Amino acid sequence: MSGPAAAPPDPRGRAPQSRHQDPAPDPAPDPEPTIPRPGDKTCSSEFRRHHHRHAKPTRPDQERSEAGRGIAQAVGLVAVNSVLGHILAGGSTNERLGQALPALTVVAVTAFLGSLLRSASTAATGALEPKVQRVATEQYLGLVHCKEPSAIEDDEFHRLLDAARYGADSARRVIRYCTNTLNAAVSLIAAAGVLTVLHTVLLPLLVLMTLPSAWSSLMISRQKYISFHAFVQHARAGHLLGQLLTQKEAAAEVRVHGVGPFLLGHFRTMAETSEREQTRLARRAARIGLVADGAGGTATLLTYGALGLLLWGGAMDLAVAGTAVLAIRSGAASLDTLVLQITELHQESLFVADFEQLCREARTRAIPSGGHALPERLREVRFEKVTFTYPGSTGTTPEPTLREVSLAFPTGKIIALVGENGSGKSTLVKLLSGLYLPDEGSGTIWWDDVDARTADRDQLFARVALMSQDFYHWPFTYRVNVGIGQPGQAIDDDAVEAAAAFSGADAVLADLPRGLGTLLARGYRGGHQSSGGQWQRIGIARAKYRQAEILIVDEPTSALDAVAEQRVFDQIRALAATTGQTIVLITHRLHSVRHADLIHVLKDGRVAESGTFEELMDAATGTGDFRDA
Numbered sequence: 052m053s054g055p056a057a058a059p060p061d062p063r064g065r066a067p068q069s070r071h072q073d074p075a076p077d078p079a080p081d082p083e084p085t086i087p088r089p090g091d092k093t094c095s096s097e098f099r100r101h102h103h104r105h106a107k108p109t110r111p112d113q114e115r116s117e118a119g120r121g122i123a124q125a126v127g128l129v130a131v132n133s134v135l136g137h138i139l140a141g142g143s144t145n146e147r148l149g150q151a152l153p154a155l156t157v158v159a160v161t162a163f164l165g166s167l168l169r170s171a172s173t174a175a176t177g178a179l180e181p182k183v184q185r186v187a188t189e190q191y192l193g194l195v196h197c198k199e200p201s202a203i204e205d206d207e208f209h210r211l212l213d214a215a216r217y218g219a220d221s222a223r224r225v226i227r228y229c230t231n232t233l234n235a236a237v238s239l240i241a242a243a244g245v246l247t248v249l250h251t252v253l254l255p256l257l258v259l260m261t262l263p264s265a266w267s268s269l270m271i272s273r274q275k276y277i278s279f280h281a282f283v284q285h286a287r288a289g290h291l292l293g294q295l296l297t298q299k300e301a302a303a304e305v306r307v308h309g310v311g312p313f314l315l316g317h318f319r320t321m322a323e324t325s326e327r328e329q330t331r332l333a334r335r336a337a338r339i340g341l342v343a344d345g346a347g348g349t350a351t352l353l354t355y356g357a358l359g360l361l362l363w364g365g366a367m368d369l370a371v372a373g374t375a376v377l378a379i380r381s382g383a384a385s386l387d388t389l390v391l392q393i394t395e396l397h398q399e400s401l402f403v404a405d406f407e408q409l410c411r412e413a414r415t416r417a418i419p420s421g422g423h424a425l426p427e428r429l430r431e432v433r434f435e436k437v438t439f440t441y442p443g444s445t446g447t448t449p450e451p452t453l454r455e456v457s458l459a460f461p462t463g464k465i466i467a468l469v470g471e472n473g474s475g476k477s478t479l480v481k482l483l484s485g486l487y488l489p490d491e492g493s494g495t496i497w498w499d500d501v502d503a504r505t506a507d508r509d510q511l512f513a514r515v516a517l518m519s520q521d522f523y524h525w526p527f528t529y530r531v532n533v534g535i536g537q538p539g540q541a542i543d544d545d546a547v548e549a550a551a552a553f554s555g556a557d558a559v560l561a562d563l564p565r566g567l568g569t570l571l572a573r574g575y576r577g578g579h580q581s582s583g584g585q586w587q588r589i590g591i592a593r594a595k596y597r598q599a600e601i602l603i604v605d606e607p608t609s610a611l612d613a614v615a616e617q618r619v620f621d622q623i624r625a626l627a628a629t630t631g632q633t634i635v636l637i638t639h640r641l642h643s644v645r646h647a648d649l650i651h652v653l654k655d656g657r658v659a660e661s662g663t664f665e666e667l668m669d670a671a672t673g674t675g676d677f678r679d680a
């Protein structure tokens with residue numbers, strides 16, 4: 052938990068995977084990631100086809116290696132039988148060794164071949180594992196970023212996200228366990244084949260010996276999985292507390308307000324609950340193990356007793372019995388490994404199933420692609436009796452945040468939204484930008500004559516630039532932080548600089564040690580820390596760079612000084628006048644809406660009044676809501 056690159060805790064108690072021992076590619080974050088081109092497929096069927104192509108758990112060369120290894124092992128066991136036959140036969144020691152020499156050579160050669168084939172199989176697995184993990188991780192990230200924002204509000208979806216987070220790692224491990232399972236199965240078949248040839252009773256006895264450990268492994272893994280699901284959110288909350296102690300955003304309060312001991316105490320309580328659960332699981336595993344060992348021991352006694360009886364009764368000679376002991380030992384070890392690997396495979400497959408469920412769920416909650424095209428030259432966006440309730444709102448009859456809102460955003464105008472805290476201004480622009488849609492059965496948002504519900508959402512997003520209070524500070528360079536406004540295009544440095552000059556972020560740029568290429572992320576080598584006001588200018592530059600038809604600015608000047616604030620409002624006015632952009636301005640500063648063409652006043656999720664500044668200030672035309680605000 053030491054920073055953004057720290058591996059998440061694995062609630063299943065596995066140690067995080069260590070980094071490669073070999074010289075590895077530079078793991079540092081890429082401060083200038085390649086911005087995807089239009090048509091890049093992240094949520095597409097092509098992506099899924101790619102995944103399936105690479106997700107086969109074993110490769111043909113690997114299967115051939117394993118089959119070859121099994122044959123070598125069986126031949127080796129038969130050769131051991133021959134060696135024992137010669138050694139236990141009559142004659143001098145030299146004669147017996149001489150006769151056993153060819154069989155001994157076969158044993159050595161088969162052991163050598165087995166090693167070679169095992170190593171080929173390990174190399175094939177090693178190549179496949181990272182590929183599967185990458186494809187699965189890409190699929191996970193590709194699907195979850197395309198989901199409707201309503202999924203973000205859904206606790207159940209978050210629980211699924213938490214559980215599925217381990218699916219990509221599990222998919223990787225599935226490869227290893229598949230190989231090990233194949234490995235053990237081949238060894239077992241070799242040993243079982245030899246045992247069947249030696250005596251028919253030996254094989255069922257071998258199976259009997261291993262059944263108890265199979266049962267115990269399955270029981271323990273099932274318990275662990277149930278516990279993981281019960282504790283997945285608990286683990287996430289514990290991880291979050293750990294992060295809060297190390298995060299730079301919380302650093303000042305943690306120290307000055309002394310929040311550290313409070314967080315630590317909380318963390319300890321949560322960790323102790325986890326510890327109790329681990330202890331409970333360990334005790335349960337111990338009890339199950341004890342029962343399984345007792346049953347396994349009895350079965351082993353039975354097996355060797357049967358072997359003794361066969362020898363005693365003369366049904367088997369000593370050399371065959373010796374080979375049988377070796378085959379039983381090798382077969383029992385293989386069966387044990389097989390059971391263990393199948394159990395692990397079963398456990399990992401449950402996590403992969405969570406992962407697949409998440410992928411299915413994410414697909415059903417994906418923002419739909421396609422829809423009606425928006426008008427080329429938009430005249431206005433009009434809300435008609437729009438009611439909106441946040442998904443996941445609690446209560447039997449959840450309260451809508453917006454109620455029967457009717458208002459217009461005419462193209463090329465400056466429209467201000469004002470109202471007290473919580474009146475619904477930010478929610479309204481979330482609907483305007485297409486993030487959310489009106490409640491089913493409520494009114495409509497019209498983009499001229501196109502209903503936002505049936506409109507092509509990608510087109511709708513493309514028409515909007517957002518400059519919200521909490522716009523994202525991307526941990527990339529200055530260039531990317533502005534250029535990401537148009538992620539479908541290669542970044543044009545001249546346009547970045549022009550946007551910076553527009554917003555006043557050129558002054559920020561002038562002070563940066565590496566200009567456009569300065570990394571705006573403290574905590575990484577060469578990372579630079581910008582102030583709140585400086586970030587706000589960068590955010591405005593980003594919105595300007597986006598060149599969308601509708602620019603939504605939500606409290607754009609809260610972190611700016613008075614001069615900078617005046618400058619931003621002048622520029623916003625200039626934007627509307629020169630580029631024909633529609634500006635939707637949310638602000639609490641009434642003097643800054645003086646120049647708006649239209650002001651909508653919101654109160655408790657409803658439109659209280661609309662008009663120009665003069666109309667609203669006039670007692671004859673205004674209701675007083677604006678004047679009182």
Ligand SMILES: Nc1ncnc2c1ncn2[C@@H]1O[C@H](COP(=O)(O)OP(=O)(O)OP(=O)(O)O)[C@@H](O)[C@H]1O
Pocket residue numbers: 204441444452470471472473474475476477478479
């Ligand atoms: N994601 C959400 N889920 C549930 N309720 C929300 C969510 N976001 C906002 N709300 C609720 O919706 C109401 C309106 O919030 P909104 O942020 O739209 O108000 P606002 O007018 O922009 O407020 P402010 O001036 O304080 O920014 C509030 O009661 C808030 O608690």
